[in-house]
Amino acid sequence: MNSLFRKDLSDFKPYEAEVNNCKVILNANESFINIEKQLEDEIISVIKDIEINRYPDPTGEKLRKIYGSYSGTDKEKIMIGNGSDELISIICNTFVNSGDKIVKLNPDFSMYKIYGVLHGAEVLEYDLKEDFTLDIDDFIDFINYEKPKVVFVSVPNNPTGGIVKKEDILKLIKSVNSIVVIDEAYFEFYGNTVIDEIDNYDNLIILRTASKIGLAALRLGFLITNSTLLMELYKVKPPYNVNSITQEIGALIYENKQVIEDNISRILREKSSLQISLLSLSERINFKLYPSGTNFILIEIYEAKELYEYLKNNGVSVRFFGKGRLENCIRITVGNRDENRLLLEAINKFLGDR
Incomplete structure (x- = not known):
């Protein structure tokens, strides 16, 4: 059977999307706003007519x-x-x-x-x-x-x-x-x-x-x-x-362009608040925040793997890369106020446990 497989893919590593069981999911750059709830009646109406x-x-x-x-x-x-x-x-x-x-x-x-x-x-x-x-x-x-x-x-x-x-x-x-x-x-x-x-x-x-x-x-x-x-x-x-x-x-x-724009504004407000808090935390340990034009923030920290595992064990999922140019980098999606608070509390505790 192996003779039928493509030889050029023998060492190919497919993209593996993480199955996430954490309470706080900040690893996939999704929106924390459920737009379905905002337009629930309208969505139900259009689905019924399909x-x-x-x-x-x-x-x-x-x-x-x-x-x-x-x-x-x-x-x-x-x-x-x-x-x-x-x-x-x-x-x-x-x-x-x-x-x-x-x-x-x-x-x-x-x-x-x-x-x-x-x-x-x-x-x-x-x-x-x-x-x-x-x-x-x-x-x-x-x-x-x-x-x-x-x-x-x-x-x-x-x-x-x-x-x-x-x-x-x-x-x-x-x-x-x-x-x-x-x-x-x-x-x-x-x-x-x-x-x-x-x-x-x-x-x-x-x-x-x-x-x-x-x-x-x-x-x-x-x-x-x-x-x-x-x-x-x-x-x-x-x-x-x-x-x-x-x-x-x-x-x-x-x-519903206005709904989208309002949601984006809300996400950007939470991002600004999260950036300020992360910058304050970075004064306690030498980690770097990179400028971001998105709904996520990339940080570089020597203990990236340890921080990633600590966060995951405490119910907070972020994206850890662990290789190449991003070996010591973690990408954090902007969450809602409560999710960002739980993230920051966990990072604070990680720093305190050092």
């Missing part, structure tokens, strides 16, 4: 129109996906032949590499500087030397929270002969975007997600690009990739 015996709209016409209004672009420039993960796979399947190169930053979202490898690409990683900032000119030189088919950059970066200025993103796009994918998964928290530039560059693709605004369970992502690239991408997209329930709930949520 004809579950029928296939979903293959292109999500209604959802694309509403998201186009929400995001400030035309529905004809949007593709919907089963999470942005599927859209990353579609991009690779559209443009990458076996042996072609893909470039991603290190560190950055791990799924770029995973889908690249699964599609037979040679995945090259360009290291961010020691402070996790990007030398844009050197990065451009690296890309032009390696000549990859596709370049992936998350802005803001996951997992560091760092940003790349818009002028640097545009410099990148116009300076390389590659498809440049700008993943704006955390756009709502950062506020800046290059979505208004999609018709100005023939090699630009933008990714967005509903997961960070409170719809992680729906698995809903958006791809925005020009008509030429979109036509190629539709050759690869499965016909019924986003189910009807996700489409209808997604359309309802994005129609």
